[in-house]
Amino acid sequence: xxxxxxxxxxxxxxxxxxxxxxxxxxxxxxxxxxxxxxxxxxxxxxxxxxxxxxxxxxxxxxxxxxxxxxxxxxxxxxxxxxxxxxxxxxxxxxxxxxxxxxxxxxxxxxxxxxxxxxxxxxxxxxxxxxxxxxxxxxxxxxxxxxxxxxxxxxxxxxxxxxxxxxxxxxxxxxxxxxxxxxxxxxxxxx
Amino acid sequence: xxxxxxxxxxxxxxxxxxxxxxxxxxxxxxxxxxxxxxxxxxxxxxxxxxxxxxxxxxxxxxxxxxxxxxxxxxxxxxxxxxxxxxxxxxxxxxxxxxxxxxxxxxxxxxxxxxxxxxxxxxxxxxxxxxxxxxxxxxxxxxxxxxxxxxxxxxxxxxxxxxxxxxxx
Numbered sequence: 463x464x465x466x467x468x469x470x471x472x473x474x475x476x477x478x479x480x481x482x483x484x485x486x487x488x489x490x491x492x493x494x495x496x497x498x499x500x501x502x503x504x505x506x507x508x509x510x511x512x513x514x515x516x517x518x519x520x521x522x523x524x525x526x527x528x529x530x531x532x533x534x535x536x537x538x539x540x541x542x543x544x545x546x547x548x549x550x551x552x553x554x555x556x557x558x559x560x561x562x563x564x565x566x567x568x569x570x571x572x573x574x575x576x577x578x579x580x581x582x583x584x585x586x587x588x589x590x591x592x593x594x595x596x597x598x599x600x601x602x603x604x605x606x607x608x609x610x611x612x613x614x615x616x617x618x619x620x621x622x623x624x625x626x627x628x629x630x631x632x633x634x635x636x637x638x639x640x641x642x643x644x645x646x647x648x649x650x651x652x
Numbered sequence: 653x654x655x656x657x658x659x660x661x662x663x664x665x666x667x668x669x670x671x672x673x674x675x676x677x678x679x680x681x682x683x684x685x686x687x688x689x690x691x692x693x694x695x696x697x698x699x700x701x702x703x704x705x706x707x708x709x710x711x712x713x714x715x716x717x718x719x720x721x722x723x724x725x726x727x728x729x730x731x732x733x734x735x736x737x738x739x740x741x742x743x744x745x746x747x748x749x750x751x752x753x754x755x756x757x758x759x760x761x762x763x764x765x766x767x768x769x770x771x772x773x774x775x776x777x778x779x780x781x782x783x784x785x786x787x788x789x790x791x792x793x794x795x796x797x798x799x800x801x802x803x804x805x806x807x808x809x810x811x812x813x814x815x816x817x818x819x820x
Contacts, residue, residue, distance in 0.1 A: 463780075463783055463784055463787075463793065463795060463799070466780060466783075466799060467700065467701070467704050470704040470705060470707070470708045471703065471704040471707060471708075473708065473713055474704060474706075474707030474708035474709075474710075474711045474713055475707055475711075477711035477712065477713040477716075478707055478710065478711035481711055481712060485710070486707075489706055489707055489710045489711075490703045490706065490707060492706055492710075493699075493702040493703040493704070493705065493706030493707065494699050494702060494703055496702050496706065497695070497698040497699040497701075497702040497703070498695075498699075500698055500702070500746075501691050501694070501695045501698060501699075504690075504691050504694065504698075505687055505688065505691045508683075508686070508687035508690050508691060509680075509683055509684040509687040510683070511683075512682075512683035512684070512686045512687050512690070513679050513680040513682070513683025513684065514662055514665060514683070515683070516679040516680075516682050516683050516686075517665050517666065517669045517674060517676065517679045518665065520669065520672075520674040520679060521665075521668055521669050521672045521674055523665065523668065559657070559658065559661070560658075561658065566782075566785060566786070567686075567690055569782075569786045570690070570694075570785070570786055570788060570789050571789075573786050573787055573789065573790050574789045574790055577790040577791055577792050578792065579791045579792060580792055581791065581792050581793070581794060582792055582794040582796070583787065583790070583792045583793065583794055583795050583796075583798065584792070587787075587790070587792065587798075588795060588796070588797065588798035588801075590786070591782065591783060591786055591787075591795070591798050591802065592798055592801050592802045592805065594777065594782050594786065595777050595779040595782045595783065595802035595806070596776070596777065596802055596805045596806055596809065597774075597775055597776055597777040597806075599774065599775075601657070602770075602773070602774030602775075603655070604749065605752070605770045605773050605774040606770075606774075608749070608752060608753055608756060608770070609756060609761050609766070609770055611753075611756075612753075612756035612757060612760075612761035612766070613760075613761050614761035614762050615761075615762055616762075617761070619820075620767060620770045620771050620774060622820055623767075623771045623813060623816045623817055623820050624770075624771045624774035624775050624813075626812065626813075626816055627771050627772070627774075627775035627809045627810070627812050627813035627816070628774070628775035628776075628809060630808055630809050630812045631775060631776070631805045631806050631808055631809025631810075631812075632805070632809075634804070634805040634808045634809070635801055635802060635805035638797075638801045638804065638805065639797075639798075639801055642797045642801070
């Protein structure tokens, strides 16, 4: 993330200084204000979804979900604790259903659980990140709603293409992640 | 139809909790409390990434890069009208949704461009935002190959999206 941040911020800053030096700091502050607005929105979103997650936990539904997905998660995330598997399952299930508000807190908890404090993210952490970042969503509700508003005759006819595209990206991400992890462990053996 | 799925699901969870004699009111209180904690640890990451991204967008750099990438992207079948969307999607969720709305109203909801744009939006996520936020409570932050892999995989999905939208 450091490199990404450096690239975006430095190139942006230089370009902005060339184009309009007076706008440099107002623009940065505008970005921070947008972050504050988003933080408040997230506060509201998480208040709702963390409550739902709480109910899942108290009724042990989360363990049932974890068991249901365990053939998949145990294979993908080898050697992770039961707690981590549970959060990963919630994260993946909510991502699939398009509940970003529940997916993110579960993802953060799963990451914390998998963290080995070495300073470098473990291969499993990277895998979860790639899984989430390549979108597992089955029903892109927001996009369908936007298409409906735009006057489409059949707004949900993008379901199948979206499913194919997102499967391709997720599969591609998983394969690459696993390959890189293997290369790394082979290097270590030598 | 789709709008009923999530409310029904949450309704069922509440019902099941009630049957299991879980204190639902307490769940919501705890949820809101945890929410404050969570936002507090996530906020610095959002702030940093938003500052960088706003600079990048408003300086016109993202448009320049988009123009530069239009030709190479057209070789893999991505129409030039969609380049900006592809650039923006990993950076900003709200920004790319606004752009999608714009594309739909410009080209018409059922045009190839708009359908393609919808599939791309539906099949991708804000990679940089997720990368920052998911690791916000971890000590280990070095991601090495994870971000390039996520971006490349998203790109593969995009190419496939443009291709299948021609047929389906």
